[in-house]
Amino acid sequence: xxxxxxxxxxxxxxxxxxxxxxxxxxxxxxxxxxxxxxxxxxxxxxxxxxxxxxxxxxxxxxxxxxxxxxxxxxxxxxxxxxxxxxxxxxxxxxxxxxxxxxxxxxxxxxxxxxxxxxxxxxxxxxxxxxxxxxxxxxxxxxxxxxxxxxxxxxxxxxxxxxxxxxxxxxxxxxxxxxxxxxxxxxxxxxxxxxxxxxxxxxxxxxxxxxxxxx
Amino acid sequence: xxxxxxxxxxxxxxxxxxxxxxxxxxxxxxxxxxxxxxxxxxxxxxxxxxxxxxxxxxxxxxxxxxxxxxxxxxxxxxxxxxxxxxxxxxxxxxxxxxxxxxxxxxxxxxxxxxxxxxxxxxxxxxxxxxxxxxxxxxxxxxxxxxxxxxxxxxxxxxxxxxxxxxxxxxxxxxxxxxxxxxxxxxxxxxxxxxxxxxxxxxxxxxxxxxxxxxxxxxxxxxxxxxxxxxxxxxxxxxxxxxxxxxxxxxxxxxxxxxxxxxxxxxxxxxxxxxxxxxxxxxxxxxxxxxxxx
Numbered sequence: 001x002x003x004x005x006x007x008x009x010x011x012x013x014x015x016x017x018x019x020x021x022x023x024x025x026x027x028x029x030x031x032x033x034x035x036x037x038x039x040x041x042x043x044x045x046x047x048x049x050x051x052x053x054x055x056x057x058x059x060x061x062x063x064x065x066x067x068x069x070x071x072x073x074x075x076x077x078x079x080x081x082x083x084x085x086x087x088x089x090x091x092x093x094x095x096x097x098x099x100x101x102x103x104x105x106x107x108x109x110x111x112x113x114x115x116x117x118x119x120x121x122x123x124x125x126x127x128x129x130x131x132x133x134x135x136x137x138x139x140x141x142x143x144x145x146x147x148x149x150x151x152x153x154x155x156x157x158x159x160x161x162x163x164x165x166x167x168x169x170x171x172x173x174x175x176x177x178x179x180x181x182x183x184x185x186x187x188x189x190x191x192x193x194x195x196x197x198x199x200x201x202x203x204x205x206x207x208x209x210x211x212x213x214x
Numbered sequence: 215x216x217x218x219x220x221x222x223x224x225x226x227x228x229x230x231x232x233x234x235x236x237x238x239x240x241x242x243x244x245x246x247x248x249x250x251x252x253x254x255x256x257x258x259x260x261x262x263x264x265x266x267x268x269x270x271x272x273x274x275x276x277x278x279x280x281x282x283x284x285x286x287x288x289x290x291x292x293x294x295x296x297x298x299x300x301x302x303x304x305x306x307x308x309x310x311x312x313x314x315x316x317x318x319x320x321x322x323x324x325x326x327x328x329x330x331x332x333x334x335x336x337x338x339x340x341x342x343x344x345x346x347x348x349x350x351x352x353x354x355x356x357x358x359x360x361x362x363x364x365x366x367x368x369x370x371x372x373x374x375x376x377x378x379x380x381x382x383x384x385x386x387x388x389x390x391x392x393x394x395x396x397x398x399x400x401x402x403x404x405x406x407x408x409x410x411x412x413x414x415x416x417x418x419x420x421x422x423x424x425x426x427x428x429x430x431x432x433x434x435x436x437x438x439x440x441x442x443x444x445x446x447x448x449x450x451x452x453x454x455x456x457x458x459x460x461x462x463x464x465x466x467x468x469x470x471x472x473x474x475x476x477x478x479x480x481x482x483x484x485x486x487x488x489x490x491x492x493x494x495x496x497x498x499x500x501x502x503x504x505x506x507x
Binding site: 002007008009010011012034035051167168169170171172173174175176177178179180181182186187188193207209211212 | 237238239240244245248260268269271272273274275276277279280281282284286289422432433461481482483484485487
């Protein structure tokens with residue numbers, strides 16, 4: 001999305017489409033930098049240039065799904081949950097105002113300050129998960145959170161898990177090689193066109209630091 | 215095709231003065247799929263090197279207040295793979311392809327081009343002398359007119375196709391480098407490349423790019439390109455391909471007026487993949503306007 005009519009910021013900002021209905025798309029975002037700050041100032045009726053949809057989304061496998069989201073990482077879950085057989089949604093966030101809702105699906109929440117659901121981290125919710133009752137897992141959130149979640153997954157669950165990655169992007173369509181995510185076994189994946197959704201095991205988690213906001 | 219507006223490069227006529235700059239268009243294949251090559255005279259490929267390069271660790275792109283820093287690290291599959299899979303596919307491009315070549319040593323440039331000569335696909339080459347010369351401790355090849363001339367001479371010897379030498383604005387004299395490229399037999403010079411830039415987080419004291427410094431590009435750099443095109447054009451007879459700061463049709467006409475034969479669009483292509491179409495349309499419309507004194 002072009003957040004500004006001015007040449008600056010120069011590049012577009014990448015967003016997950018949260019859901020679609022008719023001729024509209026919903027995008028949920030958090031102000032984390034200058035691009036999203038400008039976007040947040042957009043007024044109703046104003047037009048913005050949008051290029052998309054780009055890249056590869058979740059593989060919508062049949063069977064029971066578990067969705068695990070950290071903060072705004074869950075932005076893509078409303079559309080995903082509606083497209084699959086969604087058994088359970090686990091959402092964690094720093095506080096209630098950064099917690100998304102996925103209406104119509106069984107959801108358990110946890111917040112760091114206890115303002116919604118239990119007080120704690122998303123990993124605290126995982127202790128009671130019956131991993132073998134889910135045939136697919138979707139995971140999205142900050143990289144440290146995703147690393148912690150993956151660390152708790154049994155190997156079989158991990159093999160069925162897909163993550164939606166983020167990176168600083170240039171073009172968004174596979175040409176500039178700007179949005180690299182470390183690839184398991186060496187080299188890099190292009191977040192924009194190889195992903196942004198990847199199987200957990202295709203990423204080299206040791207080398208991946210995610211985005212430094214600020 | 216517009217009969218009145220023509221631009222010429224290497225004895226070939228084009229209905230557009232726009233080249234897609236190296237690194238921002240891949241090999242043109244993604245843009246072709248979407249029909250976005252319309253309006254472009256030619257595509258300049260991302261850098262091709264002798265061996266595959268995985269590129270630099272992320273982040274590779276940092277946006278600053280008025281421009282973009284990149285540290286891609288010439289990520290590319292290497293000349294063998296480019297010959298085997300990429301160029302055969304690029305044979306289907308609706309516009310000519312200019313292959314950009316980079317190297318870590320002087321000898322690597324002619325070595326890559328000698329291999330590329332096996333392919334009938336490309337129209338010409340762009341030789342990137344802005345990359346670091348490993349044997350000289352990492353100073354850009356382009357910093358030394360002697361080395362620029364040497365690379366140009368070696369490339370001329372193995373190439374059956376025309377080539378442009380892409381000069382660096384960061385080290386040495388761009389005019390002396392342009393003269394050296396011409397003396398070595400180059401068929402054009404590209405003026406110029408990204409400017410060395412850096413972003414530091416003052417709170418941590420750390421650079422945001424893992425390699426500390428990267429290449430800076432921005433629409434705000436246009437006057438720097440205009441000046442370099444102008445002073446270079448005065449010193450040489452071979453064509454100057456302008457590169458840097460273009461995001462409007464007026465910018466293209468300004469660079470042509472300053473002496474460029476063709477004008478590259480790079481960073482702006484990341485924002486507008488259909489930039490060539492829109493900018494060419496803008497150029498033609500502006501040229502149709504009655505001349506004002």
